[in-house]
Structures are given as structure tokens and as C-alpha cells.
Amino acid sequence: MPHLPESVDPAWLTPGAFRAIGSRRTLVRGGEGPVVDSVHEEVAEACARFGGHVERDASPGPYDLLLDLTGDDGSEAFTFTRDDGRTTVTASGRPGLLYGLFHVVRLGEDAFRGEARRETHRPALGLRMLDHWDNVAVHPVMGQVERGYAGGSLFWEDGRARGNLERVRAYGRLLASCGINAVAVNNVNVHRAEARLLTDRIGEVAAIACALRAYGIRTHLSVSFAAPVVLGGLATADPLEGGVRAWWAEATARVYEAIPDFGGYVVKADSEGQPGPFAYGRSHAEGANMLAGALEPYGGTVHWRAFVYDHRQDWRDRTTDRARAAYDHFVPLDGEFASNAVLQVKHGPMDFQVREPVSPLIGAMPATRLAVELQATQEYTGQQRHVCWLGPMWSEVLRFRPDGTPVAELADALVAVSNVGDDRFWTGHPLAQANLYTFGRLAWRPDADPLEILDEWIGLTFGTEPAAGVRTVMEGSWRTYEKYTAPLGVGFMVQPGHHYGPSVDGYEYSPWGTYHFADRDGIGVDRSAATGTGYAAQYAKPWAEVYESPETCPDELLLFFHHVPYGHVLHSGRTVIQHIYDTHFEGVEEVEAARRVWASLVGLVDAERHARVTERFEEQLRCAREWRDQINSYFFRKSGVPDAHGRRIH
Ligand code: GCV
Numbered sequence: 001m002p003h004l005p006e007s008v009d010p011a012w013l014t015p016g017a018f019r020a021i022g023s024r025r026t027l028v029r030g031g032e033g034p035v036v037d038s039v040h041e042e043v044a045e046a047c048a049r050f051g052g053h054v055e056r057d058a059s060p061g062p063y064d065l066l067l068d069l070t071g072d073d074g075s076e077a078f079t080f081t082r083d084d085g086r087t088t089v090t091a092s093g094r095p096g097l098l099y100g101l102f103h104v105v106r107l108g109e110d111a112f113r114g115e116a117r118r119e120t121h122r123p124a125l126g127l128r129m130l131d132h133w134d135n136v137a138v139h140p141v142m143g144q145v146e147r148g149y150a151g152g153s154l155f156w157e158d159g160r161a162r163g164n165l166e167r168v169r170a171y172g173r174l175l176a177s178c179g180i181n182a183v184a185v186n187n188v189n190v191h192r193a194e195a196r197l198l199t200d201r202i203g204e205v206a207a208i209a210c211a212l213r214a215y216g217i218r219t220h221l222s223v224s225f226a227a228p229v230v231l232g233g234l235a236t237a238d239p240l241e242g243g244v245r246a247w248w249a250e251a252t253a254r255v256y257e258a259i260p261d262f263g264g265y266v267v268k269a270d271s272e273g274q275p276g277p278f279a280y281g282r283s284h285a286e287g288a289n290m291l292a293g294a295l296e297p298y299g300g301t302v303h304w305r306a307f308v309y310d311h312r313q314d315w316r317d318r319t320t321d322r323a324r325a326a327y328d329h330f331v332p333l334d335g336e337f338a339s340n341a342v343l344q345v346k347h348g349p350m351d352f353q354v355r356e357p358v359s360p361l362i363g364a365m366p367a368t369r370l371a372v373e374l375q376a377t378q379e380y381t382g383q384q385r386h387v388c389w390l391g392p393m394w395s396e397v398l399r400f401r402p403d404g405t406p407v408a409e410l411a412d413a414l415v416a417v418s419n420v421g422d423d424r425f426w427t428g429h430p431l432a433q434a435n436l437y438t439f440g441r442l443a444w445r446p447d448a449d450p451l452e453i454l455d456e457w458i459g460l461t462f463g464t465e466p467a468a469g470v471r472t473v474m475e476g477s478w479r480t481y482e483k484y485t486a487p488l489g490v491g492f493m494v495q496p497g498h499h500y501g502p503s504v505d506g507y508e509y510s511p512w513g514t515y516h517f518a519d520r521d522g523i524g525v526d527r528s529a530a531t532g533t534g535y536a537a538q539y540a541k542p543w544a545e546v547y548e549s550p551e552t553c554p555d556e557l558l559l560f561f562h563h564v565p566y567g568h569v570l571h572s573g574r575t576v577i578q579h580i581y582d583t584h585f586e587g588v589e590e591v592e593a594a595r596r597v598w599a600s601l602v603g604l605v606d607a608e609r610h611a612r613v614t615e616r617f618e619e620q621l622r623c624a625r626e627w628r629d630q631i632n633s634y635f636f637r638k639s640g641v642p643d644a645h646g647r648r649i650h
Helices: 015-022 034-050 094-112 166-177 192-198 202-213 242-258 284-298 322-333 391-399 430-444 450-462 467-475 477-484 543-548 555-561 576-600 607-639
Strands: 025-029 053-056 065-069 078-083 086-091 117-121 127-131 134-139 143-145 182-184 218-222 264-267 301-305 341-346 369-375 413-417
Touching: 015 034, 015 094, 025 034, 034 053, 034 065, 034 094, 065 094, 078 094, 086 094, 094 117, 094 166, 127 369, 127 430, 134 192, 166 202, 166 430, 192 202, 192 218, 202 218, 202 242, 242 284, 264 284, 284 301, 284 322, 284 341, 322 341, 341 413, 369 391, 391 430, 391 450, 391 477, 413 430, 430 450, 430 467, 430 607, 450 467, 467 477, 467 576, 477 576, 477 607, 543 555, 555 576, 576 607
Parallel strands: 025 053, 025 065, 065 086, 127 182, 127 413, 182 218, 218 264, 264 301, 301 341, 341 369, 369 413
Antiparallel strands: 078 086, 078 117, 134 143
């Protein structure tokens, strides 16, 4: 276990979580190397604390727990057996042994009692990854971590990799304990200093990779498509040029010399100003395949992001619809991507709003490998100042069936943009740790009930006494956030640039393609095939039909797909305008109620954590009231329709 300053929060791996293991006799058998060493160290530290005993590779004396590595096939699966008063974890690969250990930690005393049982556990998705939008140097506008709300970077400090990587190792440990197995260590917006991580600064990445390797985490790197020009001095980055291909082959060979188990590249190309193959008249498949070719000899993968749209559109142009863009760009390329190229698609067609439909690109490219990208960092969901547990949203996405098969089964990988920084609590808002944990557990088992995952996290982090209260505060927090912010799937309405707090027209006359089209009569974007942008027709049946008509479109997405009058009656029986008023009053009341519940937990939760959340609740409530009053006033003034309940609107 890494040695961290006392001030760093153990998150859900509290010392108490290891009591059951630490008070017993354990044998760790088979294998060697950093991951097996970590397993042994974990048990040894727990035993030192709680009086138990651990042996490694000794002849089996009496023991309560056997952690048994039977092979070296790299498998992540493990078998848990409870038999004859003894608990055994068997794995044929080192990662499986590690995941089996953390399974026992999660079970606590339950791992050591009860009936005979035998269960095999294996992850549903092979790649469970966090992408960090960390800049090596502090960026003048975006700071060090782009869309980061938890302090500086865990990896980078003063323009270089941190000298002391204990915290990185501890991060790897937290990630492994919830099933995550890969990390991309730098921002997809690759600035010049960051570009050099690929070449002369690869040693810094190797040091980070070494710290993460101890917990089975593979390291990936975001690279600039223009690297051959920017770093190599070539005249072009054209993916079909022999010299360019040779440059990437050479650079990649050096990366693998430094990091033999390197995971691969992440690329944001032709997106929000990042360079890409369009500049050379090449397709995105040609761009991705060139990098896939360089990685292929070493078993690496290129994650090619599908976030390609026109960010300089004319707001007057009603024919361009940003929601359509990813599908329009990529579906024609299905079947053209190399087998080690993975198309990384944001879960919604826009940009991580509190409510979006599932991207129609998911399921529309059966001959292309798919990674679904979620956002743990709460850019549009309260920026880790508001409680917003995203488990239910992610679970809905993963269970959605675009064409009969759930999203989770269509995907090869699940990726989340990390919400972690060098903050004492890792995530700024202590309750945002639950998003990190939930992401890992859902990536392992996407059909899990998210509430069970929440309870698991609460139990590990808080113990039993405050558990019911913490659950009350968190379980409905995503829907509460949705209530007091942009209504019925219309999205945005945030302050431009930093994206925090309300500004109904903040993006309405901008080039970003994120409009709501509210006027005195109605609101929403007509994305129907009959009269709108045709976006609804990008879905397979039945969704194309469900979304096409306001009569069948689910209420929560109505304004994403349709422009309707304020008097339009929802399936709920309320008019759109009354829904807006009601949900905004309700949302604030729910925050007030959650804040009271949290206040009642004083003394049951450690003082610092309690104080940090209390302070954040003050801000959440202030901001929720601001949202309520701005949204309600805006729509009252636009529509002239009074609130049916006569509440005060400004
Ligand atoms: C890393 C949104 C964010 C950007 C982010 C981008 C992306 O536009 O606001 O900060 O850039 O998504 O996903 O590439």
C-alpha cells in the first residue's frame, strides 16, 4: 500500500475496510511481479494493523483465506469459493488475483461466513479506462486540468512529471479496487509541451506508468495528429505519406522501449481546432489506421474520438445540426477502421449534458470497434460543487438498446473523463468520489443496479451509521440537478466558457451549435425528419419513430427533438411551461431537503468531510436558486403565462 500523507483521504479504501482480511490468516500463493507484490503488501499491511497473519508461497498451514494464482495468462477473471470454513480466490492471471482481493475487501466479514458457494467473476468490458484532461503546464485559460474541479494534476507539477509518485500509485490502487485498468495521462487537447511527451519526454510518462503498473493499470497517451510536423520538423502530417508513417513507426518503437506494456494513443482530430486528416483530404479512417499501423506490432490500440463537428457554425443557419455531425462523419466509414482502432464516441450526440439521448452512432457501425465515453468530471452537472451522482444516468445509457442489443454489449471499452485531481479528497466534492467508484463498477458489470453500487460505496466509505442519510442525499441527486437546470433535454443554457451557472441565452447566438430557439410561442429544436433537421432518422427502429413525433417522444427528451408551444401537454399531464415552473421550484426544495439531511449527519461523518460537503451545499443551494429564478423569469417573460400556483416569479 502506498505511503501517503495523513492528509490525503483514503476514499473508500478506509483502514476499516481491511479489518476482515487483516484479522485473519492468509496465504498468497503463486506468481511474482509488481501486481502480486501489491496483493501481498495489501494483506500484510492489513494484518499489521489488525493482528492477522500472512504467508507468501509457504507450505499451506492453517489459513482462512487463500489467494491462489494458478497461471500467468493475464486473465482478469477470478473464482471466489467458500468451502469448509475457508475462503479461496483463484485466478489464472495476476490482474484476476488483484481483483479477487478487492472483492474480498468489499465483502468484508461476509467473505468469511455463510454457506458454501462458488462464483466466477469476470469483467463485461475488456477496457475500463479513465481519460485525464490534464495539461503538463498550467494553461492560461483552462488551468492545469481542463474541466477539472479537484485542484491540480495528480501526474504533473511545475511543468513536469511529479518527482514523488506515491499519490499516483495510490490512485492506481483506488482505480484497481473498483475495476479500472487503463488511464490516459494527458489532455486530448494537446498543446506543444504536452506533445513532447510522445518523444523526448517519454521518460516522464514511463515513470508514471511504472507507478500505475503496480495495480495493473496500463498507461495511454493523448497525441497530436500534427506531431510529425510539430515535433519531427516534417513538412506534412499526411497519413498516406511514407515519411509520416515512418516517423510514427519510429516514435512508437521508442515509446515501447520505454513502456513495454503501453496501452496506446488517444486522438482528438479535426475537433475544436485540433489538427487532423481533413487538412490533407484524407478520411478519419485513413488517419486512425496510420496510427493503428504504428501500434500494431506491439499490441497497442488507437482510441480515435468521434467528437467531430463544426464549432464555427452560423447560428442563423438552421440546416446545420451539431447533433447529427458524428453520425454523418463516421457511419460512411464503417468497416474501414483497422482492428486495433477503436472509435471513441461520447454517450450523447452533443456534449455531456444532464440529459441527452444516446448517440445514434452507437450501434450504427457494426464493423467498427467502439468505446463509449462518459464524463465523470462534472463539467455540465455542477462542477463538483453540487451533489450529482451520475450512476442512474450512466446505467440508463448502458442499458439502452439502439437496435435490440444493449449499449454495454455493443462496446469494447468504457471510458470516463476523470474527475480527480490533487485535492485532499481527490474529487473536490467528497461525494463525487461515488462517481469514480460507480464508473469502475459499472464498467465491470454494466447491468448492475446502480443503487447497489451506491450502497456498496457508502458502506465502504462511511460505515453503517450514516448510511441511510448519505443514500437519501445522493440517490436522486442527478434528477434533482436536472430539475433546476435546463428543462426537458434542451441542454446548455450555461454561462459560456466555464459552463457553470445559468445563462439561458449564453450560447444562443454563438457559433457552437447549441441552441434552444425559445421565442414567445414555444421552445425546442425540431430534429424530426418530417419538418426538422432529420436527426431523429439517424436512429434505428423503433427509436426513429419514437423520437419523430412529439406524441411518442419521452417527456424528458421532448425539447431535444421538437419545437413545441409552451401550452403543449406532456405525458405527465402538465404543460411545458408549467413543467418548467414546477420542476424548478421542486429542484430547489429538494436541494434544501438534502442539505438538511446532510446537516443531521454531523457527528456521524468525520468532521472534515462533513464540513467540506456542508460548505458545498451552501454553494449548491445558492446556485440552484439562481437557476430557478433565471429560468422561471426568462420563460415567464417570454411566454407571458403565469404560474398556475401563483408562486413568485421575478
Ligand atoms: C477537452 C467539450 C469541453 C472541452 C473538451 C471537449 C472534448 O467541448 O468543453 O473542454 O476538450 O468537450 O471532449 O474534446
